[in-house]
Amino acid sequence: MSATGPLCGIRVLDLTHVLAGPYATGQLALMGAEVIRVERPGSDDFVRTHGGTPDMRAKGLGASFLSQNSGKKSVVLDLKSDAGRAAFLDLAASADIVTENFRPGVTERLGVDYDSLRARRENIIYASLTGFGPDGPLAGRPAYDHILQGICGLMAMTGTAQSGPMRVGMPIADYVAGQVLVSALLAALLERARHPDIPQRLHVSMLEAMTTLMGTYALNHETTGQLRGLDGNRAFSDSPFSGRFETRDGQLVITANTPAQAARLCAALARSDLLDAPAPEAETALQSLFLEKTAEDWETLLASANVPAAKVLTLAETMAHPQLAQSPAWRPMTQPEIGMTLRAPALPFRAPWAPRTLAPAPTCGRDTSEILATLTPQEAPR
Numbered sequence: 001m002s003a004t005g006p007l008c009g010i011r012v013l014d015l016t017h018v019l020a021g022p023y024a025t026g027q028l029a030l031m032g033a034e035v036i037r038v039e040r041p042g043s044d045d046f047v048r049t050h051g052g053t054p055d056m057r058a059k060g061l062g063a064s065f066l067s068q069n070s071g072k073k074s075v076v077l078d079l080k081s082d083a084g085r086a087a088f089l090d091l092a093a094s095a096d097i098v099t100e101n102f103r104p105g106v107t108e109r110l111g112v113d114y115d116s117l118r119a120r121r122e123n124i125i126y127a128s129l130t131g132f133g134p135d136g137p138l139a140g141r142p143a144y145d146h147i148l149q150g151i152c153g154l155m156a157m158t159g160t161a162q163s164g165p166m167r168v169g170m171p172i173a174d175y176v177a178g179q180v181l182v183s184a185l186l187a188a189l190l191e192r193a194r195h196p197d198i199p200q201r202l203h204v205s206m207l208e209a210m211t212t213l214m215g216t217y218a219l220n221h222e223t224t225g226q227l228r229g230l231d232g233n234r235a236f237s238d239s240p241f242s243g244r245f246e247t248r249d250g251q252l253v254i255t256a257n258t259p260a261q262a263a264r265l266c267a268a269l270a271r272s273d274l275l276d277a278p279a280p281e282a283e284t285a286l287q288s289l290f291l292e293k294t295a296e297d298w299e300t301l302l303a304s305a306n307v308p309a310a311k312v313l314t315l316a317e318t319m320a321h322p323q324l325a326q327s328p329a330w331r332p333m334t335q336p337e338i339g340m341t342l343r344a345p346a347l348p349f350r351a352p353w354a355p356r357t358l359a360p361a362p363t364c365g366r367d368t369s370e371i372l373a374t375l376t377p378q379e380a381p382r
Helices: 020-030 054-058 082-092 106-110 114-118 145-151 172-194 206-213 215-224 259-268 272-276 279-292 295-304 315-319 368-372
Strands: 011-014 034-039 073-076 097-100 125-130 200-205 242-246 251-255 309-311 330-335 340-345
Touching (some): 020 125, 082 114, 114 125, 145 172, 172 206, 200 206, 272 279
Parallel strands (some): 097 125, 125 200
Antiparallel strands (some): 251 309
16 A cells, blocks of 8 residues: 555654554654564564464564554664664665654664664654653653553552552553654654754653643642642532532543533423522532433433533443444454454544554564565675
8 A cells, every 4th residue: 555645755654552642643644654663582562462363472472563553664774783773774775754663772782773873864753652762760661551551540549448549540651752752753753854964863751741630639749738639539529519429320421621611411300499508508409410311321411502512431332432433533444354344543643644444463582584575785684
């Protein structure tokens, strides 16, 4: 499948593994970039064997891998060998972007660091994604999503007093950091358009990505000394008319944050008296009221009253919802090695150049011979 999109003609050498980095380069691939995964011999990226059927995992095409590697290429190079390193540096000479998520110091030991690549490509964009950044007392520590959720303050405000701190149900730190890396790389490409001869060194810290995302809470603490704690489903607005409520069948989430929304909610419930009630009294009354109907009944009623409300759904129920039936955020991806056409994530926004079908993800090393054939014989690894 030939690439189209605004990044067509951009070559990315991707040394990242697991989730955050591959998610970022996956977004670039969906925008038309040529993304070449550089994988280690033995294919030790565990997401290749995470999720999906036993056959998918056995072929290194687990669900976690397929979800963010559509349209990429894969080469296997042993960067610890002279020949593998030489081949990588030769590929870097034609690359626009190099991404890596090793711990600080690893790329220098391997000889594929920023200075080494800048010598081969003068205007290279070199991006590193790490848990804690290139400096500071935590720089050398290993980091995964769960660690970042714990150390960034997110877990301390997720859960209840009874549950204690809880992680968010998905690896949100990985994907937040991955999206930050996408933004950084797109900005770097714009900067290169203005200053085409200047190389750029980018760093993305998962800790910095997560804490800046919580800037509202950080600034509130800085100015008042108050921290959000384990408040469960208490709304960001602190409105007693917002939250998660049990119904006769299922659960309902409501965000009547503004006075106007609260007034419409109470009018729809025929309980306008609650607007002047103390917050605990209003919350107790709402909890009792919502038990009288099903979540679907309440959702329909409140939608007609222009009150933000929805039944709490599982991901499977959401994917089957009519709202997503024709969504361009999900496109067919045929993966021939497993004989399946999957409904896979595409770009999370709409654009006239967005792909209508998704190219398959690569098996490990699928494109090694083809890509290394572009190197001169003395540079090709043996």
